[in-house]
Amino acid sequence: MKRLRKITRYIRRSALFKALILIMILVFAIITQTGCSNKEVSKTDFALNTSCTITVGGMSEKEANDILTEAFDVMRQYEDMLSRTVEGSDIYRINNAGGEAVEVSDETIEVLRQGIAMGELSGGRFDITVGRLTDMWNFTGEDPSVPPQEEIDAALPAVDYRNIHIDGNKVTLADPGAAIDLGGIAKGYIADKLAEFLMDKGVESAVINLGGNVETVGAKADGSSWTVGIERPYSDRTELMGKVSLDDGTLVTSGIYERNFEEDGVLYHHVLDPDTGYPAESDLEAVTIMAVRGNSAFCDGLSTVCLMLGKDEAMHLVEQLQEEYPDMGLEAAFIDKEDEMVQTEGMDIQAAD
Missing domain, CATH: 3.10.520.10 (ApbE-like domains)
Incomplete structure (x- = not known):
């Protein structure tokens, strides 16, 4: 009987010990997960003609890195769609269509409509058809200079956002001398789309910095x-x-x-x-x-x-x-x-x- 009691006590102690170990493991796991959830993971790369950084919080490092890689892919897809200098982009094709109708994506239509609305809001001070002038000034080039006055004078008559005609997904420039430049609105549009993408991926804490254009999702993971x-x-x-x-x-x-x-x-x-x-x-x-x-x-x-x-x-x-x-x-x-x-x-x- 005594031996049986000793065995029973041993079993109880052993079970208690195992339970305590299990509790400690669970507590450690919770603490570790909580600590990881507040960690911020960032990715920086050159895109949109500037240095861009996206930071995600509240996720494991691997999950965050996977999402960040996808986010930069999404960013470049929009750049390839909206840039006037990327050959084959929607905007490149419109500008080089000689006044013919060009079918483009829903996203391009959305940005163009926003650009036209901003032109109306500003009484024409904001005009997305300044592409020919932008090319002349070449501010992003290695050796920009003041264009000849005669070239500026020749380009000005075509600068009018009302030359953009939209019919469904088809876009026509009424004046073939016009050229669209979305540089004043595209980065903001892309920031909005990236925020939507991150939230669709379950991100609740993030900051998107596209060089002058910043957008945040929620607050930091620690609540600040x-x-x-x-x-x-x-x-x-x-x-x-x-x-x-x-x-x-x-x-x-x-x-x-x-x-x-x-x-x-x-x-x-x-x-x-x-x-x-x-x-x-x-x-x-x-x-x-x-x-x-x-x-x-x-x-x-x-x-x-x-x-x-x-x-x-x-x-x-x-x-x-x-x-x-x-x-x-x-x-x-x-x-x-x-x-x-x-x-x-x-x-x-x-x-x-």
């Missing part, structure tokens, strides 16, 4: 807010004017300092005025537009419009849009040529550390 810096113009990304919290939102900055060159003591920047064919003149050096997630394309176009309008007109336009589209959560910050910043009431840019 994403922080986005507002660059000081001409600082080569070394100084910030301030920073802003951005959860489930988008923030786009346009500036005359992004691409420019100097000739005969004059600085020429890449934001072209469709009325003159020359860089637009205003008292602003940079404009930042913020809104809720899904509005990056709109913010992209609006930031360019505001940069051209100047501080007072731009502020008036944003305030008008805030009343018209209250659910969009529009806010703005304007940096003038005196390095002074003015922001709308809800922008809340904090001083940089």
Whole structure:
């Protein structure tokens, strides 16, 4: 009987020991998984003519890396569709069709309609048919220079977004001399699509940075807010004017300092005025537009419009849009040529550390 009791106690102790070990393993697994869930995984690559970074949180490293690889594939698919310089893209084919109708994707139609709407909103200041002028100025080339006046004068009559005719999925340029350039809106559109892609993949925490176009999905995995810096113009990304919290939102900055060159003591920047064919003149050096997630394309176009309008007109336009589209959560910050910043009431840019 005593031996039986000893065996029983041993079995009980052994079972208890095994249970304790099992509990410890489970606790360790939970702690490990929780720790991994807060880890952020990033991928950076060159695309859209800039350095692009996408960061995902709340997932295992392998799962995040797989999704990031897919996301960059999606990004390049849109670039191959919307770039005017990629031979065979929808926009390339439209621009080189000699005025004939070209059938394009649903996505291209969507971006074109957004570009046309921005042209109407801005009274033509934003015009996606400036492609011929963009080619002449060649701001992304190795040796840009001021085009001959006669070439600018010859290109200007064709610059009119109303030359774009859309019939279903077919696009026609009424003036064969026109050429579409989606550089002022495409990155915002792609940021919106990437955010949709990530959410479809189950991502609940992410930040997409397409070089001036930022869009976030949720907050950080640990519950804190994403922080986005507002660059000081001409600082080569070394100084910030301030920073802003951005959860489930988008923030786009346009500036005359992004691409420019100097000739005969004059600085020429890449934001072209469709009325003159020359860089637009205003008292602003940079404009930042913020809104809720899904509005990056709109913010992209609006930031360019505001940069051209100047501080007072731009502020008036944003305030008008805030009343018209209250659910969009529009806010703005304007940096003038005196390095002074003015922001709308809800922008809340904090001083940089």
